[in-house]
Amino acid sequence: MVTQLFKAFFRSEKAGGLLLLACTALSLLWSNSPWQASYLSFWQLPVGTHSLVEVINDGLMTLFFLLIGLELERELYQGELSTPKDAALPVVAALGGMLVPAGIYLLFNAGTPTQRGAGIPMATDIAFALAVLSLLGRRVPVALKVFLTALAIIDDLGAIVVIGLVYSKGLSLIHLGIAGGIWGTLLLLNRLRVQTLIPYLVGGAAMWYFMLHSGVHATLTGVLVAFAIPFGDGSEHSASYRLQQFLHQPVAFIILPLFALANTALPIGNIASGTFVQPYSLGIGLGLVLGKPIGILLACALAIRLRWGKLPAGMTWKQLAGVGLLAGIGFTMSVFITLLAFEADALIQGAKLTILSASLLAAVAGYVVLRKLLPAPTPGSETND
Numbered sequence: 259m260v261t262q263l264f265k266a267f268f269r270s271e272k273a274g275g276l277l278l279l280a281c282t283a284l285s286l287l288w289s290n291s292p293w294q295a296s297y298l299s300f301w302q303l304p305v306g307t308h309s310l311v312e313v314i315n316d317g318l319m320t321l322f323f324l325l326i327g328l329e330l331e332r333e334l335y336q337g338e339l340s341t342p343k344d345a346a347l348p349v350v351a352a353l354g355g356m357l358v359p360a361g362i363y364l365l366f367n368a369g370t371p372t373q374r375g376a377g378i379p380m381a382t383d384i385a386f387a388l389a390v391l392s393l394l395g396r397r398v399p400v401a402l403k404v405f406l407t408a409l410a411i412i413d414d415l416g417a418i419v420v421i422g423l424v425y426s427k428g429l430s431l432i433h434l435g436i437a438g439g440i441w442g443t444l445l446l447l448n449r450l451r452v453q454t455l456i457p458y459l460v461g462g463a464a465m466w467y468f469m470l471h472s473g474v475h476a477t478l479t480g481v482l483v484a485f486a487i488p489f490g491d492g493s494e495h496s497a498s499y500r501l502q503q504f505l506h507q508p509v510a511f512i513i514l515p516l517f518a519l520a521n522t523a524l525p526i527g528n529i530a531s532g533t534f535v536q537p538y539s540l541g542i543g544l545g546l547v548l549g550k551p552i553g554i555l556l557a558c559a560l561a562i563r564l565r566w567g568k569l570p571a572g573m574t575w576k577q578l579a580g581v582g583l584l585a586g587i588g589f590t591m592s593v594f595i596t597l598l599a600f601e602a603d604a605l606i607q608g609a610k611l612t613i614l615s616a617s618l619l620a621a622v623a624g625y626v627v628l629r630k631l632l633p634a635p636t637p638g639s640e641t642n643d
Contacts, residue, residue, distance in 0.1 A: 274510025275389020278589070281518040282614070289523040301520045311520045315597060318513045320466055320480040322590075325509050326414050327484025328502040333411055336492045337404075347558060347567035348405060352412035354557025355585050356380040359549030363541030372538040374599040377424060378609060379545030381417035381591030383617070384410040385514060387584045390621045397632040401570035406581050409554070417591045418481055425598040426474045433472035437479070440465040444486035451488065453497050458487050475598065514590060521593050524610055533608040534615070542609060546592070546616040547623070551582030580628035586620030588613060 288297045301311040339345040359379035367373045444461045462483035470476035490496035561567050596609045
């Protein structure tokens with residue numbers, strides 16, 4: 259049975275995804291207009307000791323990661339990941355959808371300076387993927403929506419782990435130790451059944467400060483704090499539910515659009531010709547468009563063969579392939595990892611353009627395939643939205 263929270267989540271994500279698409283298009287148009295210089299310089303305006311784009315990427319995006327952590331917590335306690343039987347297939351599918359794209363990337367880039375970008379094609383953008391799925395309207399079965407959502411959330415968790423393990427640098431054990439101590443205190447408050455959100459949010463802010471100076475990316479604080487916040491019975495009175503509900507709209511309608519505007523300011527004329535045939539571009543593009551669906555299908559076939567899980571009722575293998583194509587939409591997390599993996603501006607700009615192009619191709623392909631496969635709703639049929 260689909261909970262009201264999932265329905266609210268889906269509506270928020272699909273609306274946010276459409277806004278994200280509009281902001282991306284606006285940013286590309288603006289950064290290639292006569293007002294290009296002023297637009298690009300705007301995102302570099304100083305805010306204290308940081309630039310505006312750094313405040314968005316290192317600060318505001320922590321709230322995005324906090325929401326991801328709360329959503330994963332909900333799935334683990336009450337959702338599609340709450341039992342081993344239900345969790346097996348989306349977990350294995352997500353793993354296949356991460357490992358195969360990373361393998362394709364390394365096939366082109368292993369042993370080169372760009373091999374650090376292997377994490378770029380690993381993640382699925384929940385907002386964009388659900389926004390494209392929503393364009394199919396009532397013909398989409400609920401099971402397909404839930405499966406894609408669970409897969410994308412696990413995908414994001416995998417990307418978060420990769421960020422923590424691979425893209426940390428210059429570790430400060432003192433700052434990291436203080437951050438860990440704060441987290442331990444928040445976990446203790448959880449065990450003591452402290453339900454008010456204030457100590458968790460204040461402690462989380464302090465933890466973010468020390469993580470920022472620890473060498474581990476500060477946004478990971480969001481996920482760690484999410485698992486310290488009491489879930490309780492998951493009702494609308496629980497701390498986790500209240501915070502998740504509060505964060506949905508600010509993240510979907512303010513933070514992610516700002517991230518898109520700030521990080522897709524691409525003067526295409528300044529990007530070197532032949533970008534799409536560079537090893538890193540081939541790894542990203544093929545990893546997202548081909549690696550994602552291939553990895554998901556192979557992993558699901560293996561899991562079902564080993565009897566670890568089964569396809570959700572009403573979903574076919576062809577429909578799963580369409581979902582795999584939509585999982586190749588890697589915008590938010592892929593761009594985020596690009597900023598951590600590369601330092602040269604030319605690489606960053608080329609990777610962003612490749613991500614946008616590959617994600618657009620994956621979105622169109624997934625939409626076309628699913629539109630052809632899913633039966634049109636009959637007049638008067640009940641909506642799943």
